[in-house]
Amino acid sequence: MRRPHVMSRLIHGEAKTPKWDFSHHVVPPMPSSVTFRLSSAARGAQGFAEFAAPTSQRGKRRPIYIYDRLDEPIRGMLEENLAAAEGADTSVTFASGMAAISAVFLLLCRAGDDVVAHRTLYGCTHSLLSSWMPRLDVTTRFADLSDPARLTRLITPRTRAVYVESPTNPTLEVLDLGGLAEVVKRANRRRRPEARVRLVVDNTFTSPLGQRPLAHGADLVVASLTKHLSGFGTDLGGMVAGAKEHESGLFLVRKDFGGVLASKNAWPILVYGLPTLAVRLAAQQERALTVARFLEAHPKVAAVRYPGLDSFPWKNLARAQMTDPAGHFMPGTLVYFVMKGAPAKARKAAQRVVDHVAKDAYTLTLAVSLGHVRTLIEHPASMTHAALDAKAQVAAGIDPGGIRLSVGLEDPRDLVADLEDALARA
Numbered sequence: 331m332r333r334p335h336v337m338s339r340l341i342h343g344e345a346k347t348p349k350w351d352f353s354h355h356v357v358p359p360m361p362s363s364v365t366f367r368l369s370s371a372a373r374g375a376q377g378f379a380e381f382a383a384p385t386s387q388r389g390k391r392r393p394i395y396i397y398d399r400l401d402e403p404i405r406g407m408l409e410e411n412l413a414a415a416e417g418a419d420t421s422v423t424f425a426s427g428m429a430a431i432s433a434v435f436l437l438l439c440r441a442g443d444d445v446v447a448h449r450t451l452y453g454c455t456h457s458l459l460s461s462w463m464p465r466l467d468v469t470t471r472f473a474d475l476s477d478p479a480r481l482t483r484l485i486t487p488r489t490r491a492v493y494v495e496s497p498t499n500p501t502l503e504v505l506d507l508g509g510l511a512e513v514v515k516r517a518n519r520r521r522r523p524e525a526r527v528r529l530v531v532d533n534t535f536t537s538p539l540g541q542r543p544l545a546h547g548a549d550l551v552v553a554s555l556t557k558h559l560s561g562f563g564t565d566l567g568g569m570v571a572g573a574k575e576h577e578s579g580l581f582l583v584r585k586d587f588g589g590v591l592a593s594k595n596a597w598p599i600l601v602y603g604l605p606t607l608a609v610r611l612a613a614q615q616e617r618a619l620t621v622a623r624f625l626e627a628h629p630k631v632a633a634v635r636y637p638g639l640d641s642f643p644w645k646n647l648a649r650a651q652m653t654d655p656a657g658h659f660m661p662g663t664l665v666y667f668v669m670k671g672a673p674a675k676a677r678k679a680a681q682r683v684v685d686h687v688a689k690d691a692y693t694l695t696l697a698v699s700l701g702h703v704r705t706l707i708e709h710p711a712s713m714t715h716a717a718l719d720a721k722a723q724v725a726a727g728i729d730p731g732g733i734r735l736s737v738g739l740e741d742p743r744d745l746v747a748d749l750e751d752a753l754a755r756a
């Protein structure tokens with residue numbers, strides 16, 4: 331059969347799936363069975379033996395389902411489509427983005443190991459690495475990885491993971507994934523497989539239709555499905571994608587730590603989220619460009635970061651790295667802008683903007699999260715990145731007067747009008 335393009339693949343999935351025998355349904359029904367009937371003790375034993383076995387031929391043979399926390403058909407179909415979109419051998423889903431991210435560190439690190447991470451990260455990832463992993467004696471050094479050469483000196487014999495987001499949340503800094511992958515590859519030259527350093531990239535901000543880190547040399551991709559992939563703001567979820575060698579470990583981590591994506595949450599992501607992803611992204615990023623241009627011309631705005639603007643500091647890198655599977659530039663749907671003024675004054679101005687939005691705007695909603703069909707606005711310094719104190723925020727490059735916008739599907743004229751009103755009050 332001819333191989334379909336990703337946009338078609340995300341609508342139809344595998345043309346024929348052994349996961350499922352409701353052969354007359356066009357859309358898979360939403361299952362809700364925690365446990366599965368086994369036809370004999372031998373069949374049950376075979377199911378347990380095959381679960382997470384490194385040699386398992388997932389997707390090739392009819393799976394033996396045992397219990398929801400191990401494996402389940404809707405999640406399995408979602409995982410096939412996610413792997414196809416990321417260009418990965420395999421993908422394993424989790425209850426949330428954070429469940430997926432913590433699973434990666436549990437998979438890669440043991441007591442005494444360390445992690446090198448970029449200084450700017452999603453707030454909860456930062457607190458996972460700085461508050462919880464040290465209890466397991468896994469430490470993290472946060473550093474500025476904008477120059478990959480700097481990574482060379484940061485990798486120690488105990489380093490097991492290099493962890494980055496690109497573009498970063500919320501400042502939309504673009505990191506050179508290929509350059510970082512080169513450094514990691516060199517560091518691994520004389521290492522035994524179990525001691526290798528892995529480059530892990532959080533791909534939540536672009537989605538796989540906006541960037542595929544594995545193609546740039548990353549070992550593992552993590553993402554929150556809650557954002558672009560779910561798209562409508564109705565379901566939490568997370569995923570890890572990468573080479574087959576990681577599949578068994580990820581399944582076992584998920585089984586024992588229990589952060590399983592509920593099949594009822596996997597269903598809308600499979601049925602509504604992925605099939606509409608390409609058109610949502612295209613329409614939303616068109617609006618994002620309009621909004622970014624409006625903000626750039628506004629006298630109260632000191633700076634705007636949007637990869638589609640000519641003024642974007644990492645323009646060439648973004649154009650090479652942030653593309654859809656056909657190679658078109660995908661500047662994305664997130665816009666970051668900073669209010670004018672000294673830190674305290676800019677912080678107040680940003681708070682006034684979002685407070686006005688909360689009270690009076692129609693098309694803008696003051697809320698965290700991103701990648702939804704509704705436009706969401708937030709003030710990172712007092713919200714998503716509040717886990718970092720003022721000093722840590724400065725170290726992470728988060729401006730007191732910075733505002734993050736996740737542009738949705740509303741008419742761009744309404745978005746601009748609402749922003750104009752909000753900025754007038756700043």
Ligand SMILES: *Cc1c(COP(=O)(O)O)cnc(C)c1O
Pocket residue numbers: 426427428429452454455495499532534535553554555556557566567568699700
């Ligand atoms: C939201 C988000 C996460 C966490 O995802 P949840 O589904 O909320 O657990 C991780 N990384 C980034 C970049 C995010 O935006």
